Amino acid sequence: MNKVIENATAKMYIKLSDEELKIVTKALEVMTNDFMVINKNFPKLSALEPMTHTIQIDEVILNEDIPCEPTDVKELLKNATHVNGREIEVPKVVG
Numbered sequence: 001m002n003k004v005i006e007n008a009t010a011k012m013y014i015k016l017s018d019e020e021l022k023i024v025t026k027a028l029e030v031m032t033n034d035f036m037v038i039n040k041n042f043p044k045l046s047a048l049e050p051m052t053h054t055i056q057i058d059e060v061i062l063n064e065d066i067p068c069e070p071t072d073v074k075e076l077l078k079n080a081t082h083v084n085g086r087e088i089e090v091p092k093v094v095g
């Protein structure tokens with residue numbers, strides 16, 4: 001399991017310490033065991049249609065759209081520290 005985790009994290013440019021690797025490995029082992037219990041106790045589970053919500057929703061009430069004037073871009077950007085034209089500049093996160 002450690003090799004699978006190491007390969008996955010390497011692809012995401014994430015380096016785990018030995019302690020973090022132990023924590024993630026333990027968590028995935030628990031999840032894998034849980035899935036095995038589910039598969040054992042519900043053998044026909046794959047025949048069920050996936051749900052979009054965990055609870056049955058019979059009626060969805062949405063608020064009425066109320067047209068209004070859009071907020072000026074300058075007003076939206078006035079508190080941003082680093083602005084480039086109409087965009088906010090943020091630090092690079094990956095790679």
